[in-house]
Amino acid sequence: MIDLYTAATPNGHKASIALEEMALEYQLHVLSFDKKEQKAPEFLAINPNGRIPAIVDRDNGDFAVFESGAILWYLAEKSGRFLSTDAKQRSVTMQWLMFQMGGIGPMQGQANVFYRYFPEKIPAAIERYQNETRRLYEVLNTRLTQAEYLAGDYSIADMATYPWVSAYEWAGVSVAGLEHLQRWLEVVGQRPAVQKGMQTPHSQQPKEDSIGTAQSMLVK
Structure with a gap:
C-alpha cells in the first residue's frame, strides 16, 4: 500500500496519474494549504521541504519519497512499468x-x-x-x-x-x-x-486571492 499525500496541483496530479497508470494500491491523504498542513511536523517528517506530493511505501519499510519526479521514478522502478530497462x-x-x-x-x-x-x-x-x-x-x-x-x-x-x-x-x-x-x-x-x-483529488482552480496556493505549484 502507498500513502499519497497530495493536493489538486499539477505536481500533485503527477503522482496520482502514475499510481493510476501503474495500478498500484494507494491511500489518499489530501492536505489543506489554507490550514498549512504541509508544514505540520508529521508531514515534515515525510518531506522536510514541506511541499506536495509525497508518498510512503508501507510495503517497503514505510519508505518515504518526496519530489514529484523522484516519486515517478520510484513508482516506475517498483511497478516495472513506464521506464525502460534499456x-x-x-x-x-x-x-x-x-x-x-x-x-x-x-x-x-x-x-x-x-x-x-x-x-x-x-x-x-x-x-x-x-x-x-x-x-x-x-x-x-x-x-x-x-x-x-x-x-x-x-x-x-x-x-x-x-x-x-x-x-x-x-x-x-x-x-x-x-x-x-x-x-x-x-x-x-x-x-x-x-x-x-487528474481528478485525484478533485481538480479546481485556486482562489484568486490565494498566493500561498500558487506558490505551492512552484515545486518542480
Whole structure:
C-alpha cells in the first residue's frame, strides 16, 4: 500500500496519474494549504521541504519519497512499468522528465504566480515567464514531430509533463500553432488513468486571492 499525500496541483496530479497508470494500491491523504498542513511536523517528517506530493511505501519499510519526479521514478522502478530497462531508452525518458522538472514546472509556475496571484502586476515579469514557457512548449512540439510520446513510448515523462501543459490557459500561455503538442495533449488526456489521476483529488482552480496556493505549484 502507498500513502499519497497530495493536493489538486499539477505536481500533485503527477503522482496520482502514475499510481493510476501503474495500478498500484494507494491511500489518499489530501492536505489543506489554507490550514498549512504541509508544514505540520508529521508531514515534515515525510518531506522536510514541506511541499506536495509525497508518498510512503508501507510495503517497503514505510519508505518515504518526496519530489514529484523522484516519486515517478520510484513508482516506475517498483511497478516495472513506464521506464525502460534499456540504458539508452531509459536515459531518453529521464532526460524529458528532467526537462519538465527543471524547465516547464518552474517557468510555468512563475507564470502562474505573476499572471494570477502577485499583489501587483509586473508586465515585464509576466511576459518573461509566459514567453519562456511558450518557448519550452515549442521544444516539446518539435520533439513530438519525431515521436508519439516524449520518450517514444508512453512513459513517466509524459505523466510528469501533462498536468502542467494541460493548464496552459491558466498561465496565460497559448498553444496555437503547436499542432503536435495539441495532438499529444488530446491523446494523453484521453487515457482513463490520466483522467482519474487528474481528478485525484478533485481538480479546481485556486482562489484568486490565494498566493500561498500558487506558490505551492512552484515545486518542480
